[in-house]
Amino acid sequence: MEEPVLKIEHLNISFLQYTNGMRQSQLDVIRDLDVEVNAGEMVAVVGSSGSGKSLLAHAVLGILPYNAARGGRMTYRGSELTQERIEKLRGSEIVMVPQSLSYLDPLVKIGKQIRKGRNDQKTVEKLKNIFRRYDLKEEVEDLYPFELSGGMNRRILISTALIEEPKLVIADEPTPGLDLKVAKRAMGHFRELADLGAGVLVITHDLELALETADRVVVFYAGCTVEEAASKDFIREETLRHPYTKALWRALPQHGFQFIEGVQPYVKEMPEGCPFSPRCGMCTQECRSDIPYRSLRGGRVRCLYAT
Ligand SMILES: Nc1ncnc2c1ncn2[C@@H]1O[C@H](COP(=O)(O)OP(=O)(O)OP(=O)(O)O)[C@@H](O)[C@H]1O
Numbered sequence: 001m002e003e004p005v006l007k008i009e010h011l012n013i014s015f016l017q018y019t020n021g022m023r024q025s026q027l028d029v030i031r032d033l034d035v036e037v038n039a040g041e042m043v044a045v046v047g048s049s050g051s052g053k054s055l056l057a058h059a060v061l062g063i064l065p066y067n068a069a070r071g072g073r074m075t076y077r078g079s080e081l082t083q084e085r086i087e088k089l090r091g092s093e094i095v096m097v098p099q100s101l102s103y104l105d106p107l108v109k110i111g112k113q114i115r116k117g118r119n120d121q122k123t124v125e126k127l128k129n130i131f132r133r134y135d136l137k138e139e140v141e142d143l144y145p146f147e148l149s150g151g152m153n154r155r156i157l158i159s160t161a162l163i164e165e166p167k168l169v170i171a172d173e174p175t176p177g178l179d180l181k182v183a184k185r186a187m188g189h190f191r192e193l194a195d196l197g198a199g200v201l202v203i204t205h206d207l208e209l210a211l212e213t214a215d216r217v218v219v220f221y222a223g224c225t226v227e228e229a230a231s232k233d234f235i236r237e238e239t240l241r242h243p244y245t246k247a248l249w250r251a252l253p254q255h256g257f258q259f260i261e262g263v264q265p266y267v268k269e270m271p272e273g274c275p276f277s278p279r280c281g282m283c284t285q286e287c288r289s290d291i292p293y294r295s296l297r298g299g300r301v302r303c304l305y306a307t
């Protein structure tokens, strides 16, 4: 079988922080993440705010902040993704659609920014096509980011990735501020990139939107991967594995918006063992130990009691 485009095993990320002047403390923000993306596949990563989704994207792109330490293994097409290698591939083979609009250069005109300074016929044609797809007028090329609305700038960020012929696309919350129609179209374009053979990892809050286009869904909770499921597993609650994923399912509009009590634990107040245990109805003493991430019914789950 072909090697996965991206394979992440036991990723952990911590930050060194100085508190009370000189005292140093370590914040273990990501504790154990596993994600795999194959060529031709679109994988969605879902999780609530602060679960570590953007840090995952930044780790892959080699742009973690200086006070971050990373452990675990990341491989790209079969060999280790080192900082040196990512710097070579970033922007061409591996592209990111960042979460923040601040990644746009305020001093460079939109057209030049998307074409990355290239002026060859192919790039110019491609840009025209992309603009047509996103209802962006040709004049926009000559404008600066501050002259556009947030939604338009969001489409510019997506265009910057689409103009390449990437083998791996990491899109971090690509759709906020876009109306549903444009958001769906953007997800459709990521789907197309996957159908053309790229591996696509889309990070999103929007499980509903993800389920329409992605092949697989990976669920993060408090810095751990708790489940990996096929999108079709979300048709019924019984085919899902982890209690948190089931809770997400019940919170979907079509299942009556049933939200569970409580919030995701803060890094400094992480419970021993399973991070979901304080909110889980099935929790026992056993859940206070390290819970392995195991294969189950074609997916994976980090729960002792999932069957
Ligand atoms: N430079 C940093 N120093 C310390 N902690 C950080 C730093 N950057 C991020 N964090 C913490 O890491 C955690 C995960 O952040 P991350 O941005 O990856 O979350 P996220 O899942 O992308 O959230 P959102 O959905 O809001 O974008 C958060 O609790 C955040 O406070």
Ligand code: NI
Binding pocket: 053, 054, 055, 099, 172, 173
């Ligand atoms: Ni984020």
